[in-house]
Amino acid sequence: MKTLKFAMAVAFVAGAAVAAVAADKTINQKGKVFSQTEITVKKGEPVNFLNDDNIVHNVMSTTTGNEFNVGAAKPGTVTPVTFKAAGDVRVICAIHPSMKMVVKVTD
Amino acid sequence: MRMFMSVPAQAVAVIVLVVAATGHSSSMALAQAVVGQATVVNVVQAPTASLEKMRDEYRRPKTITFPKDNPYTAAKASLGKKLYFDTRLSAANVQSCASCHSPGFGFGDGLPKGVGNEMKALGRRSPTIINAAYGQIFMWDGRAETLEEQALGPIQADVEMNMPLDKLLKRLNGIPEYKPLFEAAFPGKAIAADSIAKAIATYERTIVSGIAPFDAWIEGNEKAISEDAKRGFTVFNTKAQCSACHSGWNFTDDSFHDIGLPSDDIGRGKFLKGVIKAQHAFKTPGLREISARGPYMHDGSVATIEDVIEHYDHGGISRESRSDAIVPLKLTKQEKADLVAFLKTLDSDVDPTVVPNLPR
Known part of the structure; x- marks a missing residue:
C-alpha cells in the first residue's frame, strides 16, 4: 500500500516518465534502513531510491561496473538509478552504516 | 545475531565522475550506473513521538551480541x-x-x-x-x-x-x-x-557500560534521575535533535557526519573521495560513561561536556560537507544545563577492571 501511494505521488509530482516505473522497484529509507535487503532488476531498468525518512541520506555503490553516488538526498527526494552491468551491486548509505542492500542486476 | 556488513569500507577505489551536493541532482551519466533526475515528493512524517515512546527507544539490551563467526567462549x-x-x-x-x-x-x-x-x-x-x-x-x-x-x-x-x-x-x-x-x-x-x-x-x-541512573528511569523508577535531567532528555530528543544521530540505548547510530569542527582531517572522506558529505565526517560516538571519556570529539579539541553543547548550539564551521543536521540550536541557558544533567545520568558505577597476570 505504501509503495502504491508513493507511485501515485510520483505520478503527480514528476510526471508519467517516473510513474511508469514499477512501484515494486522502489526502495524506501525510513528509519535508517533500506526497505529491502535485496532487489532484482533487469539491466537498464531503474530502481527508485526514495528518501522517505526525516533526515538526509546518501545512496551509493563501489561495486565495479555499477559505481554510482546520488550525493546527499534530502527527505522527500526520489532518485532513479539505472544499472548497466549484470551482477550483484552492493549498495550503501555513506552516512548510515545500518543501510546496506544488494541490487541483483540480470541480463 | 548480528550480521556484519558485506561491503569492505576500504574498498573505495571509486571513480565517481559527478557528485551531487544536494538532493536536486541533475541527470548524470557515470562510468557505469546512471543516476537520473532527482525529484521531490511529499512524504508524510510520523508526528513527534510521546515521551513514553521515546523512552522505549533507549531500553538497554539484555544480552551482548557476538558474531556468528566468532562466538563467545570463556x-x-x-x-x-x-x-x-x-x-x-x-x-x-x-x-x-x-x-x-x-x-x-x-x-x-x-x-x-x-x-x-x-x-x-x-x-x-x-x-x-x-x-x-x-x-x-x-x-x-x-x-x-x-x-x-x-x-x-x-x-x-x-x-x-x-x-x-x-x-x-x-x-x-x-x-x-x-x-x-x-x-x-x-x-x-x-x-x-x-x-x-x-x-x-x-x-x-564483554566491556559493556554498567546500569546507569538513566536505565533505572527507563525501567520506571521516576526518582532515579532529577527533574533537570528529565527536561534534558526531552531537549535531547526534540529541540536539540541530538537523538538524530545519538540514538538507541548506546546513544549512537554509528553514522558519519561533519559536525563543523575546524580540522583539516577529512576523516571518512579519505575512503569515499567523491562523497561530499563524507568529507570531514567522523563516526558518531556513543554517550555511555560520558563523564569519564573527555576530552571530546574525534580530535579531542573540546574539553568539557558543557563546551560540547556550546559547539552544537553554535553549529561550528559552515561548509558544504557539514551535516544538514548541524544547525544553530538557540538553546537557552537552562536547556544547556538540563542537557548536561541528563548526559551525566548515563554514567554508571562500574566495577574496577582487574588487570590480568600475563603469561611468561
Whole structure:
C-alpha cells in the first residue's frame, strides 16, 4: 500500500516518465534502513531510491561496473538509478552504516 | 545475531565522475550506473513521538551480541584480556591495547590525541571501546568493518604499536604460557593472527557500560534521575535533535557526519573521495560513561561536556560537507544545563577492571 501511494505521488509530482516505473522497484529509507535487503532488476531498468525518512541520506555503490553516488538526498527526494552491468551491486548509505542492500542486476 | 556488513569500507577505489551536493541532482551519466533526475515528493512524517515512546527507544539490551563467526567462549575472552593488556604486542614492548584504551579513562586515554610508537602524537583521539559489541563499523573513519579487523590494525600500524604480524606470532610463540591458553581458546590450531584478533575482539565485546541512573528511569523508577535531567532528555530528543544521530540505548547510530569542527582531517572522506558529505565526517560516538571519556570529539579539541553543547548550539564551521543536521540550536541557558544533567545520568558505577597476570 505504501509503495502504491508513493507511485501515485510520483505520478503527480514528476510526471508519467517516473510513474511508469514499477512501484515494486522502489526502495524506501525510513528509519535508517533500506526497505529491502535485496532487489532484482533487469539491466537498464531503474530502481527508485526514495528518501522517505526525516533526515538526509546518501545512496551509493563501489561495486565495479555499477559505481554510482546520488550525493546527499534530502527527505522527500526520489532518485532513479539505472544499472548497466549484470551482477550483484552492493549498495550503501555513506552516512548510515545500518543501510546496506544488494541490487541483483540480470541480463 | 548480528550480521556484519558485506561491503569492505576500504574498498573505495571509486571513480565517481559527478557528485551531487544536494538532493536536486541533475541527470548524470557515470562510468557505469546512471543516476537520473532527482525529484521531490511529499512524504508524510510520523508526528513527534510521546515521551513514553521515546523512552522505549533507549531500553538497554539484555544480552551482548557476538558474531556468528566468532562466538563467545570463556577461554577466548580470557585469552583476549591477557593479549589486550600485554605490552609485548608492540614492537618496543611498551604499549598494549590498554595503553590507549584504558579502563581508568573510560577505555580511552584521557588525552586529546592518542600517543603512538616512540611517544609520537597520533592524529585523533583514542576512541572508547565501551559497548563495541554493538558497533556496526569501527574506527573514527569507519575503515574497519569488524571488531576483529580493528583489533589487528593498531598492532600493525607503524605509528602505533609498530608490530608486523609475523614478528608478533614469533614473539607469542616464544612465551610458553601463551600456548595452553591459545590451545584452550582455539583447540588444535597453531597461534595465528586471526586467533589473536578473535580473542581480543571477544574480550572487548564483554566491556559493556554498567546500569546507569538513566536505565533505572527507563525501567520506571521516576526518582532515579532529577527533574533537570528529565527536561534534558526531552531537549535531547526534540529541540536539540541530538537523538538524530545519538540514538538507541548506546546513544549512537554509528553514522558519519561533519559536525563543523575546524580540522583539516577529512576523516571518512579519505575512503569515499567523491562523497561530499563524507568529507570531514567522523563516526558518531556513543554517550555511555560520558563523564569519564573527555576530552571530546574525534580530535579531542573540546574539553568539557558543557563546551560540547556550546559547539552544537553554535553549529561550528559552515561548509558544504557539514551535516544538514548541524544547525544553530538557540538553546537557552537552562536547556544547556538540563542537557548536561541528563548526559551525566548515563554514567554508571562500574566495577574496577582487574588487570590480568600475563603469561611468561
